[in-house]
Amino acid sequence: MSTSKPKSETGETAPTIQTVERAAVVLGSFTVAKPYLSLNELTASLGTSKATAHRYTKALRAAHLLRYDERTALYSLGPQVLTLAASARAGLPIVAAAEPYMESLLHEVDETVVLSVWDGETATVVRSVDNTDHIIRIGVRSGARLDLTDSAQGRVFCSFLPPDQVPGLKSILRRAPELAAEFENIRELGLSLNSPDINGVRTIAAPIFEGGTIVASMAIVGTAVTVSADVDSPMARALLRTTRELSEGLGGS
Incomplete structure (x- = not known):
């Protein structure tokens, strides 16, 4: 019996696609009106457990796509987003x-x-x-x-x-x-x-x-x-x- 993971039309495995989609949801949750979000708010956006949401925020922080303020316990978009935005504008x-x-x-x-x-x-x-x-x-x-x-x-x-x-x-x-x-x-x-x-x-x-x-x-x-x-x-x-x-x-x- 085959144990291979289902693949999309592009050949990517479903878990990989889900990871990218969830990361996009986290980043897309921030707006001009709401530049700071708590873990609870990000968890609600993702529709997952808080532990899962925390794993995503940790990975995005490591990639400098998110910042975390320990004093306020709030997340905001990181400096790498500015670099990507500049590239997009250019x-x-x-x-x-x-x-x-x-x-x-x-x-x-x-x-x-x-x-x-x-x-x-x-x-x-x-x-x-x-x-x-x-x-x-x-x-x-x-x-x-x-x-x-x-x-x-x-x-x-x-x-x-x-x-x-x-x-x-x-x-x-x-x-x-x-x-x-x-x-x-x-x-x-x-x-x-x-x-x-x-x-x-x-x-x-x-x-x-x-x-x-x-x-x-x-x-x-x-x-x-x-x-x-x-x-x-x-x-x-x-x-x-x-x-x-x-x-x-x-x-x-």
Whole structure:
């Protein structure tokens, strides 16, 4: 009688597949809203015994995919997840497509140029080029999640995404109804401009389309002195021209 273990279509044994699936469940249990979870919560997510859940958390900690805080007895995602996320972002087709356009725009305006994508909740930076000629450069960290309504890039996505794809948008508009007019203005201009706050940074952002759907936002980031608030400034026109050329190359509109 054969004692071989059942295999999947890919030839992997069932226990191996289950191990991977369970590890994915553990990692997928963490969200922006709940970045810290207890062993009890992870056990509930897995639907296993606490001992089994503990074995998975121990293995994931050894791989630096989980952290454990002994003081709070809570788990969080580990540093290796950041490395994997950076690799995933670098592999996005839009990053490769946008990079030459970003470099060209940087040389034209001599300001930091940033590319952001929608992560399901807000705009997330996936690429930033800041090799300007300024003595002091403004750097924007890849992986940074931008404020949904305060950032120029966040407002671009609020303006061009279908409303049901922006979590909490209806509530936001109820609390700040003036944003509806702002989003309409962004759709008309094709540009979003934030006002400098206490740090004096000003950002102009524009959408990038593929097949009529927004896939990213490109932004120029500088100081209130070097980046004009005029939406018809040479810098704003350069950004619009660049994003439209990139969108045309992607088959956008």
